[in-house]
Amino acid sequence: MSDNLEKIVSEICTRYGNDASRMMDVVRDAHARFGFVSSACADAIAAALKTPRVEVESLVSFYAFFAAHPRAKVVIRLCNDIVDVMHDGHKVWETFEQELGIKTGETTKDGAFSLEYTPCIGMCDQAPAALINDVVVTRLTADRAREIVRELKSGSDPAGLVKEFGDGNNAHELVRAMVVNNIRERGAVVFDAEDMQPGTGLKNALAMSPAEVIRAVKTARLRGRGGAGFPAGMKWEFTRESAGSFRTVICNADEGEPGTFKDRVILTERPDLLFEGMTIAGYAIGAEQGILYLRGEYAYLQPFLENVLNERRASGLLGQNSAGKAGFNFDIRIQMGAGAYVCGEETALISSCEGLRGDPKTRPPFPAQRGYRGQPTAVNNVETLCCVTRILEKGPGWFSQIGNGKSAGTKLLSISGDCKKPGVYEIPFGITLQQLLVKAGGADAIAVQVGGPSGSMVGPKDFGRQICFEDLATGGSIMIFGPGRNLLQVVQKFMEFFVEESCGYCTPCRVGNRLIKERLDRIIAGKGEKTDLAYLEQLVEMVKAASRCGLGQTSPNPVLSTLKNFRQCYEALLLKETGGMQPAFDLKEAVKDAENIAARASVHC
Amino acid sequence: MSEKISFTIDGVALEASPGQTILEAADAAGIYIPRLCKMKGLMPFGSCRLCTVLVNGRPQSACTQPAGQNMTVENNTEKLNDYRRSVIEMLFVEGNHYCPFCEKSGNCELQAMAYRFGITAPRYPYMFPDRDVDATHPDVMIDRNRCILCGRCVLTSKAVDGKNVFQFTGRGAHKKISVNSAAGLGGTNLKVIDKAAEVCPVGSIIKKRVGYAVPVGQRKFDARPIGSEIEEEKVK
Numbered sequence: 041m042s043d044n045l046e047k048i049v050s051e052i053c054t055r056y057g058n059d060a061s062r063m064m065d066v067v068r069d070a071h072a073r074f075g076f077v078s079s080a081c082a083d084a085i086a087a088a089l090k091t092p093r094v095e096v097e098s099l100v101s102f103y104a105f106f107a108a109h110p111r112a113k114v115v116i117r118l119c120n121d122i123v124d125v126m127h128d129g130h131k132v133w134e135t136f137e138q139e140l141g142i143k144t145g146e147t148t149k150d151g152a153f154s155l156e157y158t159p160c161i162g163m164c165d166q167a168p169a170a171l172i173n174d175v176v177v178t179r180l181t182a183d184r185a186r187e188i189v190r191e192l193k194s195g196s197d198p199a200g201l202v203k204e205f206g207d208g209n210n211a212h213e214l215v216r217a218m219v220v221n222n223i224r225e226r227g228a229v230v231f232d233a234e235d236m237q238p239g240t241g242l243k244n245a246l247a248m249s250p251a252e253v254i255r256a257v258k259t260a261r262l263r264g265r266g267g268a269g270f271p272a273g274m275k276w277e278f279t280r281e282s283a284g285s286f287r288t289v290i291c292n293a294d295e296g297e298p299g300t301f302k303d304r305v306i307l308t309e310r311p312d313l314l315f316e317g318m319t320i321a322g323y324a325i326g327a328e329q330g331i332l333y334l335r336g337e338y339a340y341l342q343p344f345l346e347n348v349l350n351e352r353r354a355s356g357l358l359g360q361n362s363a364g365k366a367g368f369n370f371d372i373r374i375q376m377g378a379g380a381y382v383c384g385e386e387t388a389l390i391s392s393c394e395g396l397r398g399d400p401k402t403r404p405p406f407p408a409q410r411g412y413r414g415q416p417t418a419v420n421n422v423e424t425l426c427c428v429t430r431i432l433e434k435g436p437g438w439f440s441q442i443g444n445g446k447s448a449g450t451k452l453l454s455i456s457g458d459c460k461k462p463g464v465y466e467i468p469f470g471i472t473l474q475q476l477l478v479k480a481g482g483a484d485a486i487a488v489q490v491g492g493p494s495g496s497m498v499g500p501k502d503f504g505r506q507i508c509f510e511d512l513a514t515g516g517s518i519m520i521f522g523p524g525r526n527l528l529q530v531v532q533k534f535m536e537f538f539v540e541e542s543c544g545y546c547t548p549c550r551v552g553n554r555l556i557k558e559r560l561d562r563i564i565a566g567k568g569e570k571t572d573l574a575y576l577e578q579l580v581e582m583v584k585a586a587s588r589c590g591l592g593q594t595s596p597n598p599v600l601s602t603l604k605n606f607r608q609c610y611e612a613l614l615l616k617e618t619g620g621m622q623p624a625f626d627l628k629e630a631v632k633d634a635e636n637i638a639a640r641a642s643v644h645c
Numbered sequence: 646m647s648e649k650i651s652f653t654i655d656g657v658a659l660e661a662s663p664g665q666t667i668l669e670a671a672d673a674a675g676i677y678i679p680r681l682c683k684m685k686g687l688m689p690f691g692s693c694r695l696c697t698v699l700v701n702g703r704p705q706s707a708c709t710q711p712a713g714q715n716m717t718v719e720n721n722t723e724k725l726n727d728y729r730r731s732v733i734e735m736l737f738v739e740g741n742h743y744c745p746f747c748e749k750s751g752n753c754e755l756q757a758m759a760y761r762f763g764i765t766a767p768r769y770p771y772m773f774p775d776r777d778v779d780a781t782h783p784d785v786m787i788d789r790n791r792c793i794l795c796g797r798c799v800l801t802s803k804a805v806d807g808k809n810v811f812q813f814t815g816r817g818a819h820k821k822i823s824v825n826s827a828a829g830l831g832g833t834n835l836k837v838i839d840k841a842a843e844v845c846p847v848g849s850i851i852k853k854r855v856g857y858a859v860p861v862g863q864r865k866f867d868a869r870p871i872g873s874e875i876e877e878e879k880v881k
């Protein structure tokens with residue numbers, strides 16, 4: 041048995057050249073084979089990769105999709121994002137629990153099923169959704185949940201749960217998913233395929249010098265679409281100019297911000313546009329290697345994307361003398377993630393690509409100076425790289441005249457929540473929230489969360505503001521909350537998310553977010569008092585200022601923006617001042633333990 | 646050959662050599678920037694965030710941020726010191742720190758920092774976590790109740806001892822210090838003379854049989870507050 045384990049592990053490790061920096065892939069394969077990484081398995085991996093065993097444990101224990109203890113053959117991960125809650129997710133979750141006879145977080149006695157919660161899986165426009173192993177199931181209802189459990193119990197493979205395929209490439213034989221694209225509006229850059237000429241962008245780029253390509257991207261005024269909005273041309277220039285023995289282009293397809301799913305649709309419908317953009321980036325910065333970091337939740341797209349890469353290799357667009365350019369040898373590999381939001385942060389993403397736990401790195405040095413394996417690296421979002429291809433195809437002038445004059449191009453917005461038409465909207469920068477709400481059929485909104493939990497919650501008085509880098513900047517997540525929604529419940533969900541997803545490296549984020557959540561819970565339970573608002577404000581400010589990476593620096597935003605824009609929601613719940621007494625102090629509760637120990641009631645209450 | 650970098654901390658002009666961090670340059674000039682995870686001679690880890698300063702108005706950790714020409718650094722301000730109190734209080738409520746009977750009392754950097762900042766009780770509620778103790782090693786033990794996840798032991802074991810005794814496992818609130826053996830610390834190749842056995846700022850990694858050896862009054866931080874050794878540089 042154990043010889044067998046060592047043999048299998050050794051085979052897996054050989055597949056990755058016994059290279060410890062490929063530990064994500066090794067652990068993923070081992071996991072697929074054994075269902076979990078046992079102590080013996082960790083030893084075997086450590087031996088084969090010549091790395092300390094605690095490094096294997098460190099990695100396994102970091103990612104939500106890996107486990108060190110036996111998990112069931114079928115793992116059902118229920119997406120418990122706020123949008124799923126709004127679409128009666130509770131009824132679905134309860135049904136799964138009843139039918140399986142376990143609570144979420146448990147495994148059935150026969151070891152057949154595990155039930156877990158997972159944050160946003162990128163399906164908010166078709167919520168409630170779940171992952172059953174790698175298979176995505178969407179638009180769940182209690183009835184459907186019951187059927188699913190019955191089918192699975194009768195021995196059906198999770199893939200068999202998909203009865204009808206979604207539109208476009210969702211029906212491709214290598215995808216076969218029930219996921220739908222919901223492309224509601226096609227803009228000129230990414231989705232309007234009318235005048236798109238695949239390959240032209242790359243051909244044009246290769247006819248220019250790398251410096252000219254970078255200049256074109258600068259002239260187009262392309263800024264990053266992943267959230268931070270850093271000018272892409274400038275990032276490439278820094279990367280190109282940094283000394284190093286090799287350079288790397290990484291495409292960030294971690295898409296972990298709750299409420300975004302537009303990268304999923306690009307990966308499904310425009311993979312060539314993306315890979316072409318990565319190739320152009322590789323040429324511009326002088327890289328030979330590209331990595332697509334694909335979130336574990338999108339594993340169902342992996343075979344399809346690998347196939348697209350193979351086709352590109354077969355037609356000479358990747359590999360030796362890529363696209364016929366002598367001396368330009370560029371190839372792309374896919375790095376699968378395994379359930380960690382922080383890995384969307386570019387330095388944590390690089391750690392993950394290096395086979396480490398997803399800890400962000402100290403900066404400076406920045407990835408452009410020392411990134412993947414300590415060498416210059418450019419990390420860009422999926423959408424950014426698609427824009428690159430089009431800029432090189434149609435020219436920077438064409439691109440920069442789209443938008444509102446300041447922010448150039450279109451933005452893909454993922455719209456979900458209380459609206460009639462959730463989905464992906466590709467829209468020139470400059471649209472107001474009000475216009476967007478009308479398009480999506482959610483004009484009666486009481487609040488809109490712009491930019492996901494790490495963004496901000498805005499109310500009707502701000503609906504005239506524009507989506508653009510200068511006003512409401514966003515990676516694209518737009519969640520709409522209609523009349524009657526409990527906004528503090530939304531905030532609570534978001535804080536729960538950050539507490540779960542903090543990597544734990546630094547004190548303010550690791551501890552501070554839990555403290556914020558504790559006080560918020562207390563207020564929501566009707567036990568808060570006036571001083572709690574000042575207490576929260578102090579925590580929020582400190583966590584934002586002192587945290588080490590973007591996660592902690594933005595995690596208090598749900599509380600910050602609602603304290604500013606929806607303060608009355610908090611105030612309505614606070615206990616009234618009672619003549620100099622501390623209203624939240626509960627004397628009965630305070631002496632309860634002592635009474636129990638003394639086995640008699642206190643005379644004072 | 647290499648140019649000196651000029652910058653200011655709280656209005657005081659000082660110099661740094663290229664690549665030097667703000668914290669190193671400040672130390673050399675006798676300006677104390679409070680720190681917990683950073684230790685002299687060890688690369689910075691940047692986990693505690695106690696050393697957070699404002700660089701041209703933006704928060705940065707002084708232990709990792711290189712000094713730059715004409716930077717304006719704010720350090721000893723009311724706001725920053727309040728953030729620092731927060732960090733210290735967070736570390737106290739996150740773990741179980743029973744100072745009165747802890748072997749490290751008086752020599753503990755976390756406790757000393759609380760004294761320096763005049764903290765008598767944390768403003769945050771205690772979390773009372775359930776954490777374990779590892780006494781499997783004959784000479785050294787780990788009491789995770791007191792670990793502040795600073796990273797010193799991990800770095801020291803690798804960089805100084807050339808071993809891999811310690812590493813973190815788990816994420817977020819579940820993050821903890823682990824060792825390179827399923828059998829616990831006793832199963833690792835840690836020796837009591839290893840540097841990693843003596844760098845812990847708190848009472849999490851402690852040597853057995855030496856607790857309470859120094860009487861109260863003669864312990865490291867009994868006579869003068871933490872940081873004094875650096876501030877005294879200024880006087881010289």
Ligand SMILES: Cc1cc2nc3c(=O)[nH]c(=O)nc-3n(C[C@H](O)[C@H](O)[C@H](O)COP(=O)(O)O)c2cc1C
Nearest residue numbers: 264265266292294295296384385386420421424590
């Ligand atoms: C916690 C956190 C999560 C992030 N997640 C993503 C993500 O899923 N996708 C993404 O493109 N950028 C994400 N980012 C931003 C990246 O760090 C980085 O700025 C971006 O990938 C750069 O690409 P761009 O310049 O093309 O936007 C995240 C940042 C933080 C702090």
Ligand code: SF4
Nearest residue numbers: 543545546549589592
């Ligand atoms: S802010 Fe700190 S704890 Fe939070 S994710 Fe970033 S490094 Fe980790």
Ligand code: SF4
Nearest residue numbers: 792793795796798845
């Ligand atoms: S055991 Fe000590 S040195 Fe190691 S991380 Fe914890 S507090 Fe730091």
Ligand code: FES
Nearest residue numbers: 680693694696708
């Ligand atoms: S001393 Fe700088 S972060 Fe700890």
